Amino acid sequence: MYVKICGLRTAEHARAAVDAGADAIGVVMNATSPRRATDDEARAVVEASGAADTVLVVNDLPSAEAARTAQRLGFDVLQLHGRAYGEADFAAALAVVPRVWRATSLDLDPPLEVGAWGEEALLLDAPKPGSGERWDLSELAERAPDGRWLLAGGLSPANVAEAVSAVRPGGVDVSSGVEVAPGEKSSDLIRAFVAAARRG
Numbered sequence: 001m002y003v004k005i006c007g008l009r010t011a012e013h014a015r016a017a018v019d020a021g022a023d024a025i026g027v028v029m030n031a032t033s034p035r036r037a038t039d040d041e042a043r044a045v046v047e048a049s050g051a052a053d054t055v056l057v058v059n060d061l062p063s064a065e066a067a068r069t070a071q072r073l074g075f076d077v078l079q080l081h082g083r084a085y086g087e088a089d090f091a092a093a094l095a096v097v098p099r100v101w102r103a104t105s106l107d108l109d110p111p112l113e114v115g116a117w118g119e120e121a122l123l124l125d126a127p128k129p130g131s132g133e134r135w136d137l138s139e140l141a142e143r144a145p146d147g148r149w150l151l152a153g154g155l156s157p158a159n160v161a162e163a164v165s166a167v168r169p170g171g172v173d174v175s176s177g178v179e180v181a182p183g184e185k186s187s188d189l190i191r192a193f194v195a196a197a198r199r200g
């Protein structure tokens with residue numbers, strides 16, 4: 001099970017995730033997110049990443065600009081999030097960085113083939129990303145994609161094992177489920193999440 005901890009802003013929490021065995025750590029740079037990282041915060045997380053994949057998450061920057069930001073700050077992966085991005089935006093990002101993930105939700109009626117727009121992986125999320133809201137996984141159980149995909153949206157140490165058993169994703173992603181307040185991560189919750197995801 002591939003585990004991503006998203007919305008990090010400090011080296012301390014990045015190290016907690018990596019030491020707990022997370023496979024990827026994410027930094028959000030949307031203008032409107034409570035987890036929005038500065039360039040310096042993003043660099044600190046990347047520097048603390050060890051062997052984990054580093055993922056830059058955006059939903060409100062032009063894709064080519066986001067890709068240049070990912071390249072400049074040393075991220076491994078760019079995650080383009082939501083309805084703002086179409087196939088041409090993925091082509092523009094892929095011209096700059098080789099690894100792009102497509103984050104979407106079932107209400108957007110996305111193409112569910114992994115790689116449809118050149119992406120390396122799909123992240124299937126709740127309609128409101130980063131909200132911590134749970135969503136109905138029963139539809140996903142019917143439509144789960146083939147290939148590399150991650151489940152996100154309202155996951156927590158308490159429910160991730162059950163969600164994994166229900167839909168068998170290749171990976172899981174969490175943000176607010178490992179926070180004590182919006183944007184404020186907890187190293188203890190990060191460790192508990194990674195352990196629970198591995199048990200699922």
Ligand SMILES: O=C(O)c1ccccc1NCC(=O)[C@H](O)[C@H](O)COP(=O)(O)O
Pocket residue numbers: 006007026028030033034035057058059081125126128129130131132133152153154155173174175176177
């Ligand atoms: O986290 C945010 O604030 C955010 C804002 C806008 C677009 C994407 C955002 N996060 C992307 C993620 O990959 C989150 O980890 C994912 O949505 C799951 O969030 P949560 O339900 O809080 O675990």
